[in-house]
Amino acid sequence: MLIVEHLAKSYGAKQAVIDVSLSVGAGEVVGLLGPNGAGKSTTVAMICGLVAPDSGRVLIDGKPIVDDDSPVKRRIGLVPQDISLFEDFGARGNLELFGALYGIKGSLLKQRVDAALELVGLTERARDKPSSYSGGMKRRLNIAAALIHDPDLLILDEPTVGIDPQSRNAIFDNLEALAASGKAIVYTTHYMEEVERLADRIVIVDHGRVVASDTPAVLKRALGNTGVVVLEIDGTVDVAALLLESGVTRAEQREETLTLGIADLGASLPYVLTWLAARGHAVRRITSSQANLEDVFLSLTGRQLRD
Numbered sequence: 001m002l003i004v005e006h007l008a009k010s011y012g013a014k015q016a017v018i019d020v021s022l023s024v025g026a027g028e029v030v031g032l033l034g035p036n037g038a039g040k041s042t043t044v045a046m047i048c049g050l051v052a053p054d055s056g057r058v059l060i061d062g063k064p065i066v067d068d069d070s071p072v073k074r075r076i077g078l079v080p081q082d083i084s085l086f087e088d089f090g091a092r093g094n095l096e097l098f099g100a101l102y103g104i105k106g107s108l109l110k111q112r113v114d115a116a117l118e119l120v121g122l123t124e125r126a127r128d129k130p131s132s133y134s135g136g137m138k139r140r141l142n143i144a145a146a147l148i149h150d151p152d153l154l155i156l157d158e159p160t161v162g163i164d165p166q167s168r169n170a171i172f173d174n175l176e177a178l179a180a181s182g183k184a185i186v187y188t189t190h191y192m193e194e195v196e197r198l199a200d201r202i203v204i205v206d207h208g209r210v211v212a213s214d215t216p217a218v219l220k221r222a223l224g225n226t227g228v229v230v231l232e233i234d235g236t237v238d239v240a241a242l243l244l245e246s247g248v249t250r251a252e253q254r255e256e257t258l259t260l261g262i263a264d265l266g267a268s269l270p271y272v273l274t275w276l277a278a279r280g281h282a283v284r285r286i287t288s289s290q291a292n293l294e295d296v297f298l299s300l301t302g303r304q305l306r307d
């Protein structure tokens with residue numbers, strides 16, 4: 001449904017997107033993940049034909065977007081990162097307007113508007129204007145607006161920022177239902193647990209490039225950190241030496257908590273414990289868990305804050 005090949009886009013000297021490729025099939029959810037400034041929204045804008053790429057191409061169901069009138073544009077539903085609603089209309093009025101822009105009329109329009117309001121739980125507030133909404137309610141209306149023309153490709157750019165767990169869960173259920181009905185979905189977020197639940201495949205971007213692209217399970221395995229061990233210990237550990245001398249792939253100490261990524265728990269953990277004991281660090285508590293996608297994300301993109 002969507003093929004993105006080697007997209008690149010610079011703003012002056014700033015290379016926002018350097019090389020991003022991805023594909024999404026019908027019925028598939030692809031998570032587009034990356035830290036602030038990674039190039040996610042710029043990629044989304046190029047997919048939707050809102051920003052012209054410097055190079056690379058986008059095909060939607062095999063066809064490029066040539067201009068604003070390209071028919072394939074109608075097959076895209078975009079939930080933009082910045083909420084875009086008409087403040088002077090109520091929720092229903094907003095959705096009717098978005099529908100009318102796509103030439104939907106009459107009973108079909110009413111049916112779509114009712115379904116979209118229901119989907120995001122705003123039926124009771126349909127007459128109220130967005131200015132009287134909470135931040136989360138505006139977000140939900142923003143999502144509904146993208147669905148009114150029944151797009152085959154749905155692109156959501158951080159759609160759940162500020163949404164409470166109840167609404168988020170309801171939206172996820174609905175996205176899963178939309179995917180099951182054959183929609184292709186691109187879901188942009190920083191939240192690992194969201195892609196872990198939703199995505200069939202994950203594309204991680206950083207500094208304008210794809211740094212990983214695979215299923216959640218393969219990404220977790222590829223990390224090598226099959227285990228994450230958290231130890232409560234005495235003293236300050238020489239983390240650099242520990243990394244150098246043991247089978248540890250990641251080590252961080254924050255106060256009395258030492259977090260380690262260990263590729264092979266059985267082989268390495270006894271050595272690590274002996275190593276710590278030999279340097280006078282008493283271990284008071286130890287817990288281990290499987291690497292999660294947060295570990296994958298941080299190991300690929302680092303811990304440095306972004307712009």
Ligand SMILES: Nc1ncnc2c1ncn2[C@@H]1O[C@H](COP(=O)(O)OP(=O)(O)OP(=O)(O)O)[C@@H](O)[C@H]1O
Binds near residue numbers: 014034039040043307
């Ligand atoms: N219109 C623009 N003019 C100049 N620079 C831009 C413009 N749009 C984006 N950038 C820059 O391009 C880079 C990528 O921005 P983009 O918005 O695509 O990131 P993002 O991954 O969506 O980040 P976030 O998670 O914060 O939304 C950033 O460094 C940003 O400052």
Ligand SMILES: [Mg+2]
Binds near residue numbers: 040081157
């Ligand atoms: Mg963005």
